[in-house]
Amino acid sequence: xxxxxxxxxxxxxxxxxxxxxxxxxxxxxxxxxxxxxxxxxxxxxxxxxxxxxxxxxxxxxxxxxxxxxxxxxxxxxxxxxxxxxxxxxxxxxxxxxxxxxxxxxxxxxxxxxxxxxxxxxxxxxxxxxxxxxxxxxxxxxxxxxxxxxxxxxxxxxxxxxxxxxxxxxxxxxxxxxxxxxxxxxxxxxxxxxxxxxxxxxxxxxxxxxxxxxxxxxxxxxxxxxxxxxxxxxx
Ligand SMILES: CC(C)(COP(=O)(O)OP(=O)(O)OC[C@H]1O[C@@H](n2cnc3c(N)ncnc32)[C@H](O)[C@@H]1OP(=O)(O)O)[C@@H](O)C(=O)NCCC(=O)NCCS
Numbered sequence: 001x002x003x004x005x006x007x008x009x010x011x012x013x014x015x016x017x018x019x020x021x022x023x024x025x026x027x028x029x030x031x032x033x034x035x036x037x038x039x040x041x042x043x044x045x046x047x048x049x050x051x052x053x054x055x056x057x058x059x060x061x062x063x064x065x066x067x068x069x070x071x072x073x074x075x076x077x078x079x080x081x082x083x084x085x086x087x088x089x090x091x092x093x094x095x096x097x098x099x100x101x102x103x104x105x106x107x108x109x110x111x112x113x114x115x116x117x118x119x120x121x122x123x124x125x126x127x128x129x130x131x132x133x134x135x136x137x138x139x140x141x142x143x144x145x146x147x148x149x150x151x152x153x154x155x156x157x158x159x160x161x162x163x164x165x166x167x168x169x170x171x172x173x174x175x176x177x178x179x180x181x182x183x184x185x186x187x188x189x190x191x192x193x194x195x196x197x198x199x200x201x202x203x204x205x206x207x208x209x210x211x212x213x214x215x216x217x218x219x220x221x222x223x224x225x226x227x228x229x230x231x232x233x234x
Contacts, residue, residue: 018045018066025049029070039077046070046086057082060099073097079104082121087112087131094137095119104143109168114139122146123161130168130186134222141166141178167202171220189220 011017022045023030029048033041035055045066053062056078064070065088074096075084082099086092087110094116097106103124108114109131117139121127125143144161151158162181166172170184173192184190184200191207191214200206205215 012067015045015066022047022066026051029053048073051075054078061085068092070095083107090114109133117141120144120146125161125180126163126165128163129166130170132168133166133170133172135172136174136176136192138175139172139178140176143180145180169220170200187219189218 011021026043026046026048029051033053038058039055039060039062041053041062043062043064046064046068047070049071051070051073053075054077057080059081060077060079061083062075062077063085065086067088068086069091071093073092073094076096077084077099079099079101081103083105084097084099085106086108089111090108091113093114095114096118098118098120099106100122101124104121105126106119106121107126108129111131112129112133114135116137117135119127120142122144127141127143141164143164145159148157149159150156164178164180164182166178166184167186169187171189172178173190173194175193176190177195178184179195179197182196182198184196185202187203188200189205190196190200190211191205194207194211195209196206196211198210200211201213201216203216203218204213205218206212207214
């Protein structure tokens with residue numbers, strides 16, 4: 001058996017080893033955590049490289065589950081009672097995660113991978129990303145507009161934040177933007193450069209601005225090679 005693989009298995013299956021090794025690996029990032037007092041940071045067993053964490057406010061929670069890998073990420077919580085939760089086995093690179101205001105939340109599901117981008121949660125709303133999602137570079141997801149718009153006759157605000165929900169096994173192509181109130185259903189693909197501001201149907205491909213359906217009844221896999229039981233038709 002491969003020596004490197006055996007060591008890796010021992011570390012992963014032993015919580016104590018995992019905590020120590022991840023602590024040593026993540027030490028330079030941990031030393032850069034700003035404003036941690038009055039906030040809860042649970043990052044034991046996660047591997048952080050060149051990652052910056054900053055808090056302004058209190059009662060915020062940052063939970064990065066064990067066996068996650070974050071490289072060159074910036075996590076910024078500015079507000080109170082906000083929560084960022086990253087479930088196990090995610091791989092996040094070049095990503096900014098922002099939670100601002102009161103009770104804003106970001107949740108990223110098990111085994112999701114993100115190559116880069118910006119996720120911004122504001123006004124006490126949620127960005128929920130399911131398990132096994134695959135996001136490319138420069139993906140932007142926001143559940144609010146960061147500034148207010150009013151009707152000039154009634155003086156009422158017209159652009160409140162709304163939750164964004166991305167279900168399990170969703171593929172967002174390079175440069176995709178997902179705006180407030182959007183829902184991307186399970187198994188869907190959003191094509192490169194698209195802007196989603198509404199619903200993307202299950203097992204379909206949406207493309208363009210605003211994103212519209214271009215194909216339905218599709219399935220996707222991370223592997224380029226097709227399994228033998230799937231017929232090739234060209
Ligand atoms: C989503 C994607 C994978 C779909 O590929 P596909 O199933 O082969 O789709 P097709 O090329 O057959 O395109 C289907 C239709 O959608 C249109 N379309 C595809 N991508 C589009 C895009 N990004 N914007 C606008 N229209 C697009 C095509 O013009 C075509 O329209 P038509 O039927 O009128 O001719 C592909 O379009 C894409 O975005 N690839 C890049 C993925 C990426 O970012 N990878 C980075 C690593 S994760």
